[in-house]
Amino acid sequence: MPFSALDLRAVHLPPSVRQLRQEVRDFLTAERAAGTVLGRPDSWLTGWDPAFTRRLARRGWVGMTLPRAYGGGGRSDLERYVVIEELLAAGAPVSAHWVADRQAGPTILRHGTEAQRHRFLPRIAAGTCFFSIGMSERDSGSDLASVQTRAERTDGGWRLTGTKMWTGGAHVNDHAIVLARTHDAEDRHAGLSQFLVDLRDPRVHVEPIRLLSGEHTFNSCRLEGVELAPDALLGRPGDGWRQVTGELALERSGPERFLSTLPLLTALVEQVRRNGGGDLGQQARVGRLTARLSSLRQLSLGVATALAAGRPADVQAALVKDLGTRFEGELVNEVREILPTAARSDATPGSYPELLATAILHAPGYTLRGGTNEILRSIITRGQERSR
Numbered sequence: 023m024p025f026s027a028l029d030l031r032a033v034h035l036p037p038s039v040r041q042l043r044q045e046v047r048d049f050l051t052a053e054r055a056a057g058t059v060l061g062r063p064d065s066w067l068t069g070w071d072p073a074f075t076r077r078l079a080r081r082g083w084v085g086m087t088l089p090r091a092y093g094g095g096g097r098s099d100l101e102r103y104v105v106i107e108e109l110l111a112a113g114a115p116v117s118a119h120w121v122a123d124r125q126a127g128p129t130i131l132r133h134g135t136e137a138q139r140h141r142f143l144p145r146i147a148a149g150t151c152f153f154s155i156g157m158s159e160r161d162s163g164s165d166l167a168s169v170q171t172r173a174e175r176t177d178g179g180w181r182l183t184g185t186k187m188w189t190g191g192a193h194v195n196d197h198a199i200v201l202a203r204t205h206d207a208e209d210r211h212a213g214l215s216q217f218l219v220d221l222r223d224p225r226v227h228v229e230p231i232r233l234l235s236g237e238h239t240f241n242s243c244r245l246e247g248v249e250l251a252p253d254a255l256l257g258r259p260g261d262g263w264r265q266v267t268g269e270l271a272l273e274r275s276g277p278e279r280f281l282s283t284l285p286l287l288t289a290l291v292e293q294v295r296r297n298g299g300g301d302l303g304q305q306a307r308v309g310r311l312t313a314r315l316s317s318l319r320q321l322s323l324g325v326a327t328a329l330a331a332g333r334p335a336d337v338q339a340a341l342v343k344d345l346g347t348r349f350e351g352e353l354v355n356e357v358r359e360i361l362p363t364a365a366r367s368d369a370t371p372g373s374y375p376e377l378l379a380t381a382i383l384h385a386p387g388y389t390l391r392g393g394t395n396e397i398l399r400s401i402i403t404r405g406q407e408r409s410r
């Protein structure tokens with residue numbers, strides 16, 4: 023197919039990461055034995071465990087790619103990829119630091135002042151400073167440039183007013199990077215800016231929006247004239263669109279976009295093994311899922327490598343996220359057919375019926391969060407047209 027926008031190279035992980043992978047696996051085996059890792063689907067969204075985060079951070083597995091000068095690990099993107107794919111595959115509780123590690127830290131490194139870097143990055147890498155994403159609003163999800171939240175200049179800095187929606191972790195995190203309009207412009211993409219907002223400010227009102235499962239992850243986040251110091255501005259005023267696009271690339275391109283439900287497949291295989299190994303039909307279906315998983319992983323590694331090398335990969339990332347998130351949902355349906363089981367939210371935490379219930383109840387979000395699949399497909403189509 024003459025489609026250069028889909029150029030993704032095969033990636034062979036260097037032997038040096040084998041030892042790192044083994045270290046993570048050993049750590050996870052010990053954590054599993056201690057009962058802290060239950061192999062949950064979607065653990066990067068709802069697996070809130072700051073103590074687990076701090077144990078990871080002590081091993082240098084949070085803020086791995088941040089420079090050592092700011093408390094980070096100075097490691098490569100591929101090394102981070104290996105660590106996070108092991109954590110996701112194990113269904114480890116990583117949601118506390120997920121956004122800080124994946125996008126807030128790198129965004130502050132890229133656009134922040136020296137003072138902002140020193141203020142936030144060492145704490146992110148220590149696993150003691152957690153971030154939320156303050157992008158979406160009630161009528162501004164796919165059409166993010168239409169955000170109504172405004173930041174006005176004041177004598178003392180800025181005043182922020184508006185309501186953010188679907189703000190994951192705002193009730194437990196420390197800060198959010200908030201996208202707001204700072205001036206009106208004919209081009210809607212101009213006039214936007216990003217701000218570092220303290221979520222404990224008394225003028226930030228956080229209210230829960232519960233998932234189908236009843237879990238509290240999301241919030242609406244009312245910003246009622248929040249007074250911000252001048253140094254709350256992240257990057258240059260009016261550069262918010264360019265910055266947020268870079269942040270979205272980090273948000274969309276990782277292995278969490280195809281591995282969210284892998285722990286369920288692992289649980290299924292264990293269950294089938296316990297039942298005597300399953301029949302040929304069951305084995306073939308597990309084999310097909312595993313083959314798809316393996317291809318997705320190659321594609322995802324291709325995106326990670328391209329981004330790490332500074333090559334543009336937004337079209338490829340959109341494609342892999344579309345394929346990957348559809349796979350996450352299809353895996354749940356396949357698993358239900360391979361081993362029909364009544365899903366039960368009230369079953370023992372970590373048991374197969376309970377994991378199945380979690381995966382089913384989280385499924386509507388897989389293809390929405392971080393940009394819906396329809397939006398991703400328009401990015402892919404535009405990329406295809408550009409490369410013709």
Ligand SMILES: Cc1cc2nc3c(=O)[nH]c(=O)nc-3n(C[C@H](O)[C@H](O)[C@H](O)COP(=O)(O)OP(=O)(O)OC[C@H]3O[C@@H](n4cnc5c(N)ncnc54)[C@H](O)[C@@H]3O)c2cc1C
Nearest residue numbers: 155156157158163164188189190387390391392393394396
């Ligand atoms: C689990 C989860 C976690 C999230 N976490 C956060 C978070 O922490 N912070 C945050 O800021 N946001 C978060 N979001 C919000 C998420 O980014 C938005 O839900 C998403 O961008 C879609 O926006 P929307 O919900 O407003 O839907 P809309 O944009 O209103 O879209 C509704 C439907 O219309 C379709 N549609 C819209 N425009 C077009 C178009 N131009 N062409 C074709 N189809 C179109 C969409 O694909 C979708 O199917 C989260 C969402 C989920 C589900």
